[in-house]
Amino acid sequence: MTLSPTQTAVDLDEPASLLLRSATRDVHERAESTGFVQNLMGGHLDVRAFAALAAQHTAIYAALEAAGDRIRENPVGAGLVFDELRRGDALAADLTALTGMIGPDHREPIAVLPETLLYVDRLDQIGDDVVAYLAHAYTRYLGDLSGGQVIKRMMQRHYGLTEDGLAFYTFERIEKIPPFKERYRAAMDALPLTVADRERLVDEARLAFDLNVAVFGGLGRLHPAGDRAAE
Numbered sequence: 001m002t003l004s005p006t007q008t009a010v011d012l013d014e015p016a017s018l019l020l021r022s023a024t025r026d027v028h029e030r031a032e033s034t035g036f037v038q039n040l041m042g043g044h045l046d047v048r049a050f051a052a053l054a055a056q057h058t059a060i061y062a063a064l065e066a067a068g069d070r071i072r073e074n075p076v077g078a079g080l081v082f083d084e085l086r087r088g089d090a091l092a093a094d095l096t097a098l099t100g101m102i103g104p105d106h107r108e109p110i111a112v113l114p115e116t117l118l119y120v121d122r123l124d125q126i127g128d129d130v131v132a133y134l135a136h137a138y139t140r141y142l143g144d145l146s147g148g149q150v151i152k153r154m155m156q157r158h159y160g161l162t163e164d165g166l167a168f169y170t171f172e173r174i175e176k177i178p179p180f181k182e183r184y185r186a187a188m189d190a191l192p193l194t195v196a197d198r199e200r201l202v203d204e205a206r207l208a209f210d211l212n213v214a215v216f217g218g219l220g221r222l223h224p225a226g227d228r229a230a231e
C-alpha cells in the first residue's frame, strides 16, 4: 500500500500526542468521509453491515492486543498498554448479539475481508517495536474513545440498538473518558523518542489510517447504500 502523502507541515519537536493529532488530521477526515462510514452513520445500512464491521474489528483487535501483550514486556512500552482498553471480550459479545438480531434469511457467515487481512498482517509485524505499536494503538484506541462514542449514539438512533451489540464502544472500566484520554496522551508524551522515531511514528500512524480506509472500502463494496435487508 502506498502511504498517503502528508498534506500538513509536521513539527517533529511537538509532544507525540500533538504530533500524531496534527499529522493525521487529513487522513482522519478521509476515514470519516468514506462511503461506508457515511452510509452507516446516516442510517442507510443495516445491522448486517454493522455486524460485518464488528467482524473486521474482531480480527484487527486480536492482532493489536497480541502486539500489546508483547509490548507490555518491554520496559519502555509497558506504560502504553492499558487493560481497560482491551476489546476482545466486548467484540465477542457484540458479534453474538448482532448475529442474533439479523433475520435468519440474512444470517450468512461474515467474511474477514482481504483488506482486513492486510491490516492484520501489518499488526503482526509490530513484533516488539514500541513506536509501531504506539502508532497503531493510538489510531484505534483514541479513535474508539473519541469518534467511537459518536458512532455508538448513531447506531442506537438508526438501527434500534440499545447496549446489546455495542459493548465495543462502552469502556466499562473507564469511568470518565476525557481524563483517561489525557492519561493516554501523557503516556505517549513520556516516551523517549528520537527524531527518526517521530518520523516513523507519523508514517506508521498514517499507514494505520490508510489500512482502516481500505477496510471501509471493502465493507462498502459488500454493503452499498440501498442494500438494507428487511429484518
Ligand code: HEM
Pocket (backbone or CB within 6 Å): 017, 020, 021, 028, 031, 032, 037, 041, 138, 139, 140, 142, 143, 144, 146, 147, 148, 150, 151, 209, 212
Ligand atoms: C464516524 C466516523 C468518525 C467520527 C464521527 C470521528 C470523530 C472524532 C472526533 C469528534 C474526534 C475528536 C475528539 C477530541 O477532540 O477529543 C476524533 C478523534 C480521533 N479519531 Fe475519529 N472519528 C471517526 C472515525 C475515525 C476513524 C475511522 C479513526 C481511525 C481508525 C479515527 C481515529 C481518531 C483518533 C486517533 C482520534 C484522536 C485524535 C487526537 O486527539 O489525537 N476516527 N474523532
